[in-house]
Amino acid sequence: MDGASRTAPASVAVVGAGYVGTPTALVLASFGHRVWLAERDSARRAALASGRSMALEEGLEELLVEQLAAGRLELTERAADAARLASFCFVCVATPTGPDGRADLSDLFSVVDELRSHLAPGAILVTKSTVPPGTAEEIAARLGRPDVAVVSNPEFLREGSAISDTQRPDRTVVGSADEAAARAVAELFAPTGAPVVVTDTRTAELIKYGANAFLATKLSYINSLADLATRLGADVAALSRGLGLDPRIGSSFLRPGPGWGGPCLPKDAAALLAVAEDAGVSLSLVEAAIAANAAHQDAVVRDIAGLAGPQGRVAVLGVSFKAHTRDRRDSPSLAVARQLVAEGLHLVAYDPSVPAGDPELAALGLSSVASVAEAARGADVIAALTEWPEFADLDWAGLGGLVARRLAYDARGIFDARAARDAGFRVLGLAAR
Ligand code: UGA
Numbered sequence: 559m560d561g562a563s564r565t566a567p568a569s570v571a572v573v574g575a576g577y578v579g580t581p582t583a584l585v586l587a588s589f590g591h592r593v594w595l596a597e598r599d600s601a602r603r604a605a606l607a608s609g610r611s612m613a614l615e616e617g618l619e620e621l622l623v624e625q626l627a628a629g630r631l632e633l634t635e636r637a638a639d640a641a642r643l644a645s646f647c648f649v650c651v652a653t654p655t656g657p658d659g660r661a662d663l664s665d666l667f668s669v670v671d672e673l674r675s676h677l678a679p680g681a682i683l684v685t686k687s688t689v690p691p692g693t694a695e696e697i698a699a700r701l702g703r704p705d706v707a708v709v710s711n712p713e714f715l716r717e718g719s720a721i722s723d724t725q726r727p728d729r730t731v732v733g734s735a736d737e738a739a740a741r742a743v744a745e746l747f748a749p750t751g752a753p754v755v756v757t758d759t760r761t762a763e764l765i766k767y768g769a770n771a772f773l774a775t776k777l778s779y780i781n782s783l784a785d786l787a788t789r790l791g792a793d794v795a796a797l798s799r800g801l802g803l804d805p806r807i808g809s810s811f812l813r814p815g816p817g818w819g820g821p822c823l824p825k826d827a828a829a830l831l832a833v834a835e836d837a838g839v840s841l842s843l844v845e846a847a848i849a850a851n852a853a854h855q856d857a858v859v860r861d862i863a864g865l866a867g868p869q870g871r872v873a874v875l876g877v878s879f880k881a882h883t884r885d886r887r888d889s890p891s892l893a894v895a896r897q898l899v900a901e902g903l904h905l906v907a908y909d910p911s912v913p914a915g916d917p918e919l920a921a922l923g924l925s926s927v928a929s930v931a932e933a934a935r936g937a938d939v940i941a942a943l944t945e946w947p948e949f950a951d952l953d954w955a956g957l958g959g960l961v962a963r964r965l966a967y968d969a970r971g972i973f974d975a976r977a978a979r980d981a982g983f984r985v986l987g988l989a990a991r
Contacts, residue, residue: 567591568746571644573637573669575602577613577821577885578686578713579650581720584618587625588725589749594632594640603633614884614911617721637669638676646746647677648684648711659828661690670697677706682739684709688766688826690833694733694759707739710759712766717820718882724750731755733762767833770826771844776811777818778850784814784988785857794988795971814988816943816969817855817890820879824848824888855890858969858988859897865965865986866903866938873933873961874907876944876970877919877926884911891943892922894969899923908933910946934960942987945970954981 567590572583575597583595597603602612609623625631634640641647649669656662666687677683683706685694698708710733715723730752734740737756744754755765780801784794794814802809818824827848834841866872879889886892895905905924912919914928927933930949934940934957942949949972958964958981966978968987975985 568646569644570594570746571596571637571640571647572650573640573648573673574650574652574687575599575606575633576650576652577717577720578715579648580606580611580613580622581615581618581715581724582648582650582686582713583631584621584625585721585724586746587628587630588621589746590630591746592630593625594634594644596634596637596640598635600635603635607633613717613720614882615718615720616882621721637672641673641676641681642678644678644681646682646684646743647673648686650686650713653687653689655825655828658832660832661688661825661829663689663693666693666697667700670700674701674703677701677703680705682707682709682742684711684743686711686713688712688770688822688829689763690767690829691760691763693763698735707734707736708759709734709736709740709743710762711743712762714766714769717885718880726750727752729753729755731757731762731765733757733759735759767826767830770823771830771841771847773811774818774823774827774851775843775847777815777823778847778854780812781814781817781854781988782850785854788986788988813945813971814969815890815945816858816894817851819888819890819893821885821887824851855893855897858894859901861986862894862939862941862967863898863901863903865967866898869902869904870938871904871906871936871962872898873930873937873940874905874924875909875930875933875940875942875949876946877907877909877924878911878944881944881946884909886918889944894943895924896922906933906935906937909944910948931957931960937961938963939965939967940983941967942970942972945972947972950974952977954978954983958982 569592570586571594572579573596575595583593587593611618651665653661694708694710712731730744730747732740732744740756787794787797798812801807802812827844874895877891878884878886907924907926908930912926916926919926954977964983966983966985978985
């Protein structure tokens with residue numbers, strides 16, 4: 559997509575080459591803008607400079623190589639160096655959960671401190687990091703640069719489809735006390751063709767938390783309903799489809815799984831609750847969604863442990879928090895696996911994004927191997943916990959000759975249950991009847 563003809567090229571700084579900053583920088587460069595991407599981690603910077611990304615993202619490395627070659631993208635170590643020449647400076651640093659559930663803004667504020675005396679006169683500072691409502695105002699006060707407008711421009715991209723989500727977002731949200739600055743930021747993304755919501759900073763910040771907490775709530779609802787369906791002997795896949803075809807409900811985010819996780823939904827749901835608590839408002843629905851997620855994971859653990867039996871052996875298929883990413887932060891699969899290990903079960907994990915003998919998994923008590931077949935050898939249960947496409951097409955007859963018992967548990971609705979049954983497996987779980 560080349561939008562250079564629609565938008566005058568601008569000079570843009572992006573601070574933080576993570577899951578959000580890198581796609582933002584690349585897509586803006588592909589729209590014809592001149593982009594400086596600041597990253598303090600030298601290994602990550604060196605990888606990017608040579609056209610490689612640490613993240614597994616379709617289309618990212620191609621775009622990276624293309625934009626580096628076109629001379630529209632440059633990497634720097636310091637945020638100040640990236641910002642000096644830029645009319646727009648996007649801050650895309652992590653805002654992890656602090657000890658009290660609130661977002662930890664220390665990285666964000668240290669970038670603001672670093673930028674204070676280096677932002678060009680009249681530059682626009684844009685926050686893409688996910689932050690509690692009121693943060694943009696705090697940034698403006700801390701920055702002490704009345705000539706610099708602060709714009710909140712939350713990000714809605716998903717890991718694993720970061721490039722296409724950035725190229726074709728559902729909406730662009732820009733919030734600022736300075737409407738012209740907000741519109742100027744939206745204009746950078748004009749080639750996406752996405753509808754634009756122009757608002758104040760607090761609303762823009764709340765839209766982001768509100769969206770992620772809504773998605774989490776929707777998932778807790780379908781997961782709880784899936785638990786009920788399996789106990790009633792109902793068909794979970796048909797249930798999900800039957801609900802989702804109603805456009806008022808919508809079919810996306812209606813796939814049951816072993817609970818929702820990842821680096822964003824749990825963090826943002828907790829942070830939203832803290833914001834509500836500070837404002838004296840009860841968000842009991844979001845509280846219930848978090849509690850339901852934990853209860854649902856307990857149910858998944860009980861089911862797998864019950865199938866495997868005491869000291870049973872479980873082949874865990876998938877450890878990343880969802881397919882198409884190697885990110886394991888707050889992975890529901892690992893949350894389930896941890897509890898199974900605590901119950902005395904023996905776990906052997908296979909995930910296409912994880913090399914055999916992964917030390918981090920070993921520390922959790924899981925051995926990791928290089929194929930489904932190796933994981934299945936001697937297993938009492940084969941359990942799918944992440945929906946990697948290759949798990950849809952397993953050689954069940956071959957696996958039947960390797961396992962101790964022909965039991966399969968599908969938490970993602972990914973197995974070909976008929977093929978598994980034809981090979982003599984009993985298939986249980988959220989999507990199996
Ligand atoms: C999420 C949001 O979807 C993005 O819009 C947002 O920009 C991002 O957080 C963020 O705040 O940065 P992401 O963390 O990449 O994106 O993951 P999701 O695709 O939302 O999945 C979250 C969890 O829900 C995963 O554990 C996934 O397996 C689970 N899930 C998702 C289901 O179990 N079923 C579904 O139908 C969809």
